[in-house]
Amino acid sequence: MTSSSPKTPDATKQVRSPRSGRPNDPSGASNRAERAAERRAAIVEAALTEFIARGFTATRLDDVAKRAGxxxxxIYLHFKDKESMFEELVRTALVPLVNRIAAPQIPIGTVRDVIEAFAATFIREVANTRRGxxxxxxxxxxxxxxxxxxxxxxxxxxxxxxGMRALIELAIARGEIRQKQLARYPQIVVAPAIVAVIWQSLFARHSPLDASDMLRVHLDLIFGERSET
Amino acid sequence: MTSSSPKTPDATKQVRSPRSGRPNDPSGASNRAERAAERRAAIVEAALTEFIARGFTATRLDDVAKRAGxxxxxIYLHFKDKESMFEELVRTALVPLVNRIAAPQIPIGTVRDVIEAFAATFIREVANTRRGxxxxxxxxxxxxxxxxxxxxxxxxxxxxxxGMRALIELAIARGEIRQKQLARYPQIVVAPAIVAVIWQSLFARHSPLDASDMLRVHLDLIFGERSET
DNA sequence: AATTTATGACTGACTAGTCAGTCATTGTCA
DNA sequence: TGACAATGACTGACTAGTCAGTCATAAATT
Structure with missing residues (x-):
């Protein structure tokens, strides 16, 4: 029974660290911890791509691994299982954005200016990115x-x-918005943004949507059309 | 139509034909074609429930069969495979509704009346039903x-x-809507309805949404509040 | 009896999760 | 500094389980 082990994992073992050939660079990016972080980032990136393209159940972890290299x-060194990986991904993909957007707005100008800046951020950071x-x-x-x-x-x-409700109430107090009931449904203000995201995913091929322009029209509806030249 | 409850597979081996004992009744409700149609309807019903609850990939046809009895x-006597079953289901579940709603509206009263009727139909037929x-x-x-x-x-x-764009243009021509640019984005008019549907699915447990009231506020925003003028 | 319709055990492909083994890197000591 | 030992990140073949789709058989109908 001296037969060699049935598995020959050593056959095609690629080089583990083609990292730039610096085995011990103090300032470089080649120590254990950093490479682990890089790998984790690669897994997160790949998993997000796959989950977005196929949904949770249809995503194969073999594909995620292949894509991440x-x-x-x-994968299981970084995540407990597929489900907790998915949950963690979805959470961390949004929290930084939300924290930035939800940062206390300083109403220097009009409320409309604040909401317009918000809309611009949304278009730039969400509508046409993977966050959408x-x-x-x-x-x-x-x-x-x-x-x-x-x-x-x-x-x-x-x-x-x-936050949106607070802005609406401020705008009502300042006379920028006439429709007082709007404060009860801030959803109305953001609804076109949500619809724009869905549209881009499903129907952009059939009929492209200028989300930025649509949101401008919507803000005109809420605040009244701009009279400045 | 599911006249009898399709989900009672508990009776071990249910009787195949619970008919009315008329093997050859021309006017009866138990000939082959009709029972086949009933079974098909039961399968459609069950499949829709499962697909809604679990999505396409995670739905098991064993569960669909069990639920349909x-x-x-x-199932394979009625559908080629899982995928074509899903596509056919999604199509037939919407077409009758769309045909009814998209029927030529007769603008007897104001445009707002027409859109309000539309909103009421949406609330009744979609927002709080499985169509949502x-x-x-x-x-x-x-x-x-x-x-x-x-x-x-x-x-x-x-x-x-x-259809919505035509209504908006009519309303603009009649002076019911001031914001002329709105005709370029009918999506803005329906966006809160879409958001309401999503909200009911995801967040109703956290914070119930009075979709009907929200749509009313939204229409006030578009047409102006009712009591004034 | 012949034909149509329904059944559910079965198959084969597929995949989440595991773990014994490998080896680059890090730590230790002379 | 150089040699050797310890570490643990990484691998991928493997296991155990799932499920879409099939088909030989049975039931119902004509």
Whole structure:
């Protein structure tokens, strides 16, 4: 029974670290911790791409591993399982953005200016980026991942709507907005932005949508058309 | 139509033909074609429920069969495979509704009246029914089923928006709507309705939304508040 | 009896998650 | 500084389980 082991994993072993040939660079990016972080980032990037393209269930971790350039087992060094990976991804992909947007706005100019800046940020950072797809992903998978829906409601929706409501109330007090009931439904103000995101995912091929222009028209509807030349 | 409850597979081996004992009744409700249609309807009903709850990939045809009270093989007597079943389901679930809503509106009263009737229909027939979930399902699976996105754009979106645009233009001509640019983006008018559907699916548990009231406020925004003028 | 319709056990392809083994890097000591 | 030992990040073949789709058989109908 001296037969060699049936598995020959050594056959095609690629070089582990083609990292730039600096095995011990103090200022470089080649120590263990940093490369681990790089790999984790590659996995996150790849997983996000796959989840967006296929949804949770249809995404194969083999594909994620291949795309990230790691072995499947490596994924499990960073994440407990597919489900918690998905949840963590969706969370971390949105929190930085939300924190930035939800930062206390300084109403220097008119409320409309603030909301217009908000809209511009949304167009730039969400509507035409992968973050928009993440929003669609949340809509798609939310019902099956109550934890995600909970988190998202708590960290994004309730905070965002509260901030928007405060702005609307300020605008009403200042006379910028006539329709007083609007403060009860801040959703109305953001609805076209959400629709724009969905449109880009589903129908951009059929009929491109100028989201920026649409939001401008919507703000004209809310604040009245601009009379400045 | 599911006259009898389709979900009672508990009776081990249910009787295949619970008919009225008329083997050859021309006017009866138990000939082959009709029972086949009943079974098909039961399968459609069950499949829709499962697809809505779990999405396309995560839905098991074993579960659909169990819920419909048929054997799995029976599904394949009615549908070629899982994918074409899904596509056919999503299509037939919406077409009757769209045909009704898209029927030529007779603008007897004001345009606002027409749109308010439309909103009421939407609330009644979509927002709080399973059709709303189907809309979410399309958002969720659309990118992976281009055929569905195509069909939906052609049969629902483009038709619906064209009709809405015509109404907006009429309202502008009549002086009901001041904001002339609105005709370029009928999406703005329907956006809160879409958001309401999504909200019900994801966040109703956290914070119930009075969709009917929200749409009323939105129409006030577009047409101006009712009591004035 | 012949034909149509329904069944559900079965198959084969597919995939989440595991783990024994490898080896580049890091630590230790002379 | 150079040699050797220890570490643990990484690998990928493998296991155990799932599920879409099939088909031989059975039931119902004509």
């Amino acid at each position: 790691v072995a499947k087992g490596t 797809d993440i929003i669609r992903l949340i809509v798609a998978e939310g019902p099956r991942f109550p934890a995600i829906a909970d988190f998202y409601y708590r960290e994004v929706i309730s905070r965002g709507l509260a | 048929v054997a799995k093989g029976t 979930d189907i809309i979410r399902l399309i958002v969720a699976e659309g990118p992976r089923f281009p055929a569905i996105a195509d069909f939906y754009y052609r049969e629902v979106i483009s038709r619906g928006l064209a």
